[in-house]
Amino acid sequence: MSTNSDNYQKGLALFSQRVQDLLDDGYHVVVKYEDNLLCLVKLRHHNGNKITLKFNVREGIIYQLTNHIQNYSYKVY
Numbered sequence: 001m002s003t004n005s006d007n008y009q010k011g012l013a014l015f016s017q018r019v020q021d022l023l024d025d026g027y028h029v030v031v032k033y034e035d036n037l038l039c040l041v042k043l044r045h046h047n048g049n050k051i052t053l054k055f056n057v058r059e060g061i062i063y064q065l066t067n068h069i070q071n072y073s074y075k076v077y
Contacts, residue, residue, distance in 0.1 A: 008057060011076040015039055015055040015062055022051060 019041050023029070027043035030050075034040070039055040052065040055076075064072035 007060060007077040011055055011057065011060060011062065012039065014074070014076060015053065018053060018062065018064070019043075022053070027051060 019029075022043050025045075027045045027049075029041060030044050031040070031042040037057050039057070041053045043051045043053070045051075050067055052063075052068075054063045054065075055061075056063070060075060060077035062072075062074045062076060063070060
């Protein structure tokens with residue numbers, strides 16, 4: 001049985017891996033914010049693409065917006 005802490009850690013690990021994958025693809029961090037309810041990273045690529053990655057802790061969902069259009073979401077728990 002998963003606890004809230006286990007779920008949070010799993011979501012944070014998936015979120016961090018997604019950020020790292022984007023960094024490996026040539027993006028760089030513009031804004032990074034984290035509290036108990038939200039993890040948010042805004043990234044920019046040299047080609048002009050902008051990505052916002054959010055982990056909504058309460059909903060347990062990771063969202064990605066590319067150039068202000070949501071193109072990815074994953075329900076962690």
